[in-house]
Amino acid sequence: MAEQLTPMQIAQSQLKAAADKLDLEESVLEMLMEPERVVCVRIPVKMDDGTTKIFNGYRSQHSTAIGPAKGGVRFHPGVNLDEVKALSFWMTFKCGVLGLPYGGGKGGVQVDPTKLSRSELERLSRGYVRALADVFGADLDVPAPDVNTNGQIMAWMLDEYAVINRKTDFAMLTGKPIVLGGSKGRVEATGRGAVVTLLEALKKLDMDIKGRTVAVQGFGNVGSAAADILADLGAKIVAISDISGGIYNENGIDIKALLEHRDKTGFVKDFSGAEPMPGEKIFELPVDVIVPAALENVLTEENAHKVQAKIVLEIANGPTTPKADEIMREKGVLVLPDILSNAGGVTVSYFEWVQNRYGYFWSEEEVNARLTQKMKESFANVWNMAKESSVDLRTAAYMVSVKRIGEAIKLRGIV
Numbered sequence: 001m002a003e004q005l006t007p008m009q010i011a012q013s014q015l016k017a018a019a020d021k022l023d024l025e026e027s028v029l030e031m032l033m034e035p036e037r038v039v040c041v042r043i044p045v046k047m048d049d050g051t052t053k054i055f056n057g058y059r060s061q062h063s064t065a066i067g068p069a070k071g072g073v074r075f076h077p078g079v080n081l082d083e084v085k086a087l088s089f090w091m092t093f094k095c096g097v098l099g100l101p102y103g104g105g106k107g108g109v110q111v112d113p114t115k116l117s118r119s120e121l122e123r124l125s126r127g128y129v130r131a132l133a134d135v136f137g138a139d140l141d142v143p144a145p146d147v148n149t150n151g152q153i154m155a156w157m158l159d160e161y162a163v164i165n166r167k168t169d170f171a172m173l174t175g176k177p178i179v180l181g182g183s184k185g186r187v188e189a190t191g192r193g194a195v196v197t198l199l200e201a202l203k204k205l206d207m208d209i210k211g212r213t214v215a216v217q218g219f220g221n222v223g224s225a226a227a228d229i230l231a232d233l234g235a236k237i238v239a240i241s242d243i244s245g246g247i248y249n250e251n252g253i254d255i256k257a258l259l260e261h262r263d264k265t266g267f268v269k270d271f272s273g274a275e276p277m278p279g280e281k282i283f284e285l286p287v288d289v290i291v292p293a294a295l296e297n298v299l300t301e302e303n304a305h306k307v308q309a310k311i312v313l314e315i316a317n318g319p320t321t322p323k324a325d326e327i328m329r330e331k332g333v334l335v336l337p338d339i340l341s342n343a344g345g346v347t348v349s350y351f352e353w354v355q356n357r358y359g360y361f362w363s364e365e366e367v368n369a370r371l372t373q374k375m376k377e378s379f380a381n382v383w384n385m386a387k388e389s390s391v392d393l394r395t396a397a398y399m400v401s402v403k404r405i406g407e408a409i410k411l412r413g414i415v
Helices: 006-022 026-033 081-098 118-132 151-167 190-204 221-232 255-265 279-282 321-329 346-357 364-389 393-412
Strands: 037-048 053-063 069-076 102-112 141-147 212-219 234-242 245-248 274-277 289-292 311-314 334-336
Touching: 006 026, 006 081, 006 321, 006 393, 026 393, 037 118, 037 245, 037 311, 053 118, 053 279, 069 081, 069 151, 069 346, 069 364, 081 102, 102 321, 118 346, 141 151, 141 346, 190 221, 190 255, 190 311, 190 334, 190 346, 212 221, 212 245, 212 274, 221 234, 221 255, 221 289, 234 279, 245 279, 274 279, 279 289, 289 334, 321 334, 334 393, 346 364, 364 393
Parallel strands: 069 102, 069 141, 212 234, 212 289, 289 311, 311 334
Antiparallel strands: 037 053, 053 102, 234 245, 245 274
């Protein structure tokens, strides 16, 4: 029978695997198995036609042992409490892997934002902050963009928080427009950090990026940035999929042209430079690298045995189920885990938070250089842990992170 695990159950199983290897104290493990705090809110929004709709909103703070909670806010019809808890859980360990002074947070609103007008979207964004104003703060919980949210939504949230508190605190959230204290390099940061992780892994395997064939599932901000950077480095992007379906060109897709097409139409389908392909087939292609860059639980026991790639570069959060992990490990597929490879976004969010607190801003070149250095150091820590402990990279990433967070919990006397 197929796996029926929730995102939170998957996250917990990953933590347990690392805790067993570290012989982690039971009380520390118990503390980390569930979020410290979860807030559920109801957000009334006056619609353009004069009616009022009520939306469900959530915020989960998994851990604040090392610093304030940090994590995005997503607007999506599928947002639910379990998903938000799991995403905050992953954020804790992602920050731990990178050595950032944060714990994990995550939030969301159950809504299809494509069905809202711009003014309705603004009222919802402001309503979310009003409902959670006592939760947020530069030293408490720092939101950021996520699925279907962006710099404009962050600007509305920043302003609402300023109205409530009678002062503007630019460090209370990240992913803002540049003019409102945003950091250069933030938009491409997750994709760029993932590429650095892949390049470091290729070095370990004595492989070059030039000519490597790549398939990318998801062509939003993150997937498209990664594809664009990889293409510039000489990789051949042969397949891409999004919610409209997939496209394939064995000679390589012109990513710059596809970006123009996507920006005009909203999707990758009907792109003249590639043939249509069923989106679900993207994981079965005979390529060097597969990049899941959309939502969680897309690599499962049903399709993992069909994976022909040598490397899976996880940019989405939780794209691989435990059973799929096991199958691919047996097949010799190297999985670069999400809590390491997609940590570029939160790393540059951290840089933005630091710049806001200093009131001094770095050049894009400096941001990218600092990001590259941080990702390389973190990859080395995880790779070395994997070799020393004879575990896969996902377990090693959790071990690096859990060790740090567990020490903080013990030193503070939390348990």
